[in-house]
Amino acid sequence: MEIIVCLRQTAIIKEEPKVQSDGKTLDLSGFNRHLNEWDAYALEEALLLAQKYGGDASVISLGPGEAQEVLFYGLAAGAKRAIHILTPDQQHIDNWTIANVLARVIKKGSFDLVMTGVQAEDDGCAEIGATLAHLLGIPHASLVMRVEYEQGQNAVKVDRELEAGYVDSLRLTLPALLTIQTGISQPRYISSMRLRRFKKSATITKVSFEDIVSEGEGPSPREEVLGLYPYQPEASQVEVLEGSPEAMADQLFERLQSKGVL
Numbered sequence: 001m002e003i004i005v006c007l008r009q010t011a012i013i014k015e016e017p018k019v020q021s022d023g024k025t026l027d028l029s030g031f032n033r034h035l036n037e038w039d040a041y042a043l044e045e046a047l048l049l050a051q052k053y054g055g056d057a058s059v060i061s062l063g064p065g066e067a068q069e070v071l072f073y074g075l076a077a078g079a080k081r082a083i084h085i086l087t088p089d090q091q092h093i094d095n096w097t098i099a100n101v102l103a104r105v106i107k108k109g110s111f112d113l114v115m116t117g118v119q120a121e122d123d124g125c126a127e128i129g130a131t132l133a134h135l136l137g138i139p140h141a142s143l144v145m146r147v148e149y150e151q152g153q154n155a156v157k158v159d160r161e162l163e164a165g166y167v168d169s170l171r172l173t174l175p176a177l178l179t180i181q182t183g184i185s186q187p188r189y190i191s192s193m194r195l196r197r198f199k200k201s202a203t204i205t206k207v208s209f210e211d212i213v214s215e216g217e218g219p220s221p222r223e224e225v226l227g228l229y230p231y232q233p234e235a236s237q238v239e240v241l242e243g244s245p246e247a248m249a250d251q252l253f254e255r256l257q258s259k260g261v262l
Contacts, residue, residue, distance in 0.1 A: 001055035038117025100219035103135035129179035140177035
């Protein structure tokens with residue numbers, strides 16, 4: 001089974017970032033970055049599936065030069081191949097374009113299963129998985145908590161998380177795409193020494209973002225950031241009742257009755 005895992009590098013936000021002068025983007029310079037938490041679980045599940053059922057897991061990421069750090073992590077964890085779609089620095093690319101470019105690169109090779117994390121931890125986006133499945137023309141399941149390969153049926157049987165403690169069990173014919181929920185397994189530990197060794201010796205296939213976009217009809221951005229600002233909830237209003245205890249009780253009764261509480 002050939003598995004491709006989409007990895008994203010996200011900023012580790014421990015303090016409130018500042019909005020840049022354009023009013024549309026955050027200044028994340030100086031923030032450390034790491035592999036998106038949900039993607040770490042997708043990578044681990046892919047490696048376990050390849051180990052249990054045979055086949056290889058490959059990793060792919062889209063971003064500026066520093067994004068290759070997550071690909072070295074994937075290789076050090078056990079992935080056989082890595083592809084870096086190199087984008088210009090400081091360029092905002094909407095999710096529709098990202099999914100289009102990923103789909104074009106993934107289609108150039110063979111695959112049985114594509115896996116991503118459920119969402120990105122920095123912006124909460126959960127669009128890439130479903131959009132990518134649509135563009136690849138394959139079935140997908142989100143919030144996946146368990147995966148079992150059914151070789152005889154060329155399918156995977158998955159359990160996906162629903163609300164109120166319910167679990168949905170599905171069978172998807174391969175090729176398919178899964179977005180993986182945290183907790184499905186425990187991502188393996190990668191020592192800093194092993195990671196440094198792979199950074200020195202491992203090979204990452206580089207692909208130009210502009211070259212992929214220019215192939216055929218380029219994807220047109222569908223999303224534009226109009227503005228970015230900190231959310232400031234309205235302050236709660238407090239009304240102090242006055243008068244005798246009996247008068248305040250009458251006022252409280254009227255307030256509760258007017259709001260439909262009583």
